[in-house]
Amino acid sequence: MNRTWKKISAIAILGLALTACGNSENSSEGDSDFTVGATQIVEHPSLDAAYEGFQEALKDADLEVDYKFYSAQGDPNNSQANAENLVADQVDLIFANSTPSAQSALQATNSIPIVFTSVTDAVAGELVTSMDEPGENITGVVDLHPDTIQYTVDFIEEYFPGSNIGMIYNAGEANSVTQIGLVHEAVEGTSLSIIERSVASSAEVHQAATSLAPEVDAFYIITDNTVVSALDSVVQVADDEGKPLFVGEPDSLEKGGFATFGIDYFSIGYRSGEMAAQILKGESTTSDIPVEYPQDMQLFINKTAAEAQGVEWNSDWDESAELVE
Template identity: 30%
Template structure:
């Protein structure tokens, strides 16, 4: 009888102990997210901030007591930094990694084949060698792509030009994502009888001189979502303003920093979209290898009113292509 009585007393104690452990585990859990960014500029910063705010919101909605710790590393455009930082992030064994832009994703993917990696601001994950298929990645990588409507952006620029000179296209040929967009631009131009003058630059020091040389030979300037171009928007905007050249950019943030207009991606929204995928990885234990790569769900017309007015263009007359 004593044994039975002890058993009856012990059961509630064990239950309370287990409940206490569970409660404690819930309160003390910290989600660790490594964040690797190639360089600092408006578009990539917006993607990161959108990701972090939305992921924290998603996790807190389900587990109010959980903490989210972001180990943010920015390589400032240096490949050596990128290699070192990717190793450091992987060594900390985070719950998952966010890789911002193609070089970041490629570098960190070489460091781990097991830690879940989600990307944002990558133009094409398959061509970058990050996934086997966009529908079924079959690697530890998935995420969101930032390939915008290049054809519609060129159409928009054509509507802003005032003469028959070629449209200028400037990009960094060492960025794979930029090369892909320029190829699309060439195809669209050929199909629609648009003349292009394409120039490639490899450093910020070359941007101003290259644009100054080509400015009198073009009717407007198109800039793809290119990290070097995005980092140089203030310089580009200044020269374009002096030469009275309309500038259409690959992203809204680039247009805000010195362009005239765009029909494109909002990177903060893209970061939030990536965060919803990350929430499935962390909260629902989804595996990136089974998560289809996503494209931006939001595209919109953005007009930099001040830049448009400086060119003698009525912002209200700029229409969605």
């Protein structure tokens, strides 16, 4: 994880340079073996880290690649247009970074190979029929370890029993609906309860957090692209109100989340890049490569955020967690 966090600033700069919402920019110039299209729903540290991991894997595979990068700026309509632009550009492969991006890419082409990541549930998102048999032109790596939500809920139950947990999500994101359902399943039989607010855009996140604050003891923000792109708004409320903020992935700790059981987005991006390299080299097709889960998961805690959010420190965490200052 340290490598990912150290690269966040550079990634952010890259994202600003490449950001497009109907226009693409090449991230490399000169002769190349392949042209790869990259489509991303929005810029935030996790998705940016996954994109960098993807690029590094292709570099390590000794492939010379030109990239055409499109960002949808959080708008699904832009996502579809971006995917269609990549098809028109006749790229050799599409890297779809998020559920909406992968759905748009699959709607746009049934022939260009698609490799995705930052997708929570590839089956529920109707990207693949099964993890083992992904389909004719799509495969990738999901970003939800099967135990992430259960472990997070168990942690809250152990150290913050009886809490009302505030959750904000975009009901238009299939990955978020799946996760909300898993959280409800995980809290059954515990002392915890869930209070939700749904938003349609990042502009609504601060108001949702403010309205939740009087009703909840803690916040839990899953890997919802709309909300994570405006996570600063939730952090502000959590700090002001002294409510611990649990997040869905480690990169959100960089912005002020308190704790998560999470994965390294650079790593899942890298693994997706390895899949893409196999496909581009002709060693495999998408239908030969099963969809994969992340390999590793652990507890991460941001000590600075804990102090800002009034969390009483437990000595157990010194041994059990990867601590972030």
